[in-house]
Amino acid sequence: MSPLAPTSPRAAWDRMPAPDGCAPAPRIAAAFAEDAVVRPLEAGAVEAVLREPADRSGAVLGLHNPSAVEARVDLGALLPELAGRTWHFVSGSMHTSAAPGGLYVHLPASGQVWLSVTS
Secondary structure: OOOOOOOOHHHHHHOOOOOOOOOOOHHHHHOOOOOOEEEEEEEOOEEEEEEEOOOOOEEEEEEEOOOOOOEEEEHHHHOHHHOOOOOEEEEEOOEEEEEOOEEEEEEOOOOEEEEEEEO
8 A cells, every 4th residue: 555645735725825813815815716817837846826816906926845945936037927016925934035037035945935916
């Protein structure tokens, strides 16, 4: 009998993140509504998904680092259509640094973060 595989964080892409100590903002809740557009993104070794409300008024980005070492994602390269926008932390663990065209998000080993942006 083979061992059970660990639950993938992909299963968490459908669950709204709970910001620390407060209810989620309506713009975040809208990105998790049934009519939201959900788009998996190619981010190298990092798993990424972008959730947008039906009215495209903003977006919520989920990033997960499945590796045992820190990973870095260039938000400008990942989402050039959102370059120059201000990202807001929703929940998770990360730190940032300047990238040539925007911002790097650094995820710890096995780390996950949710960020939001408005149009």
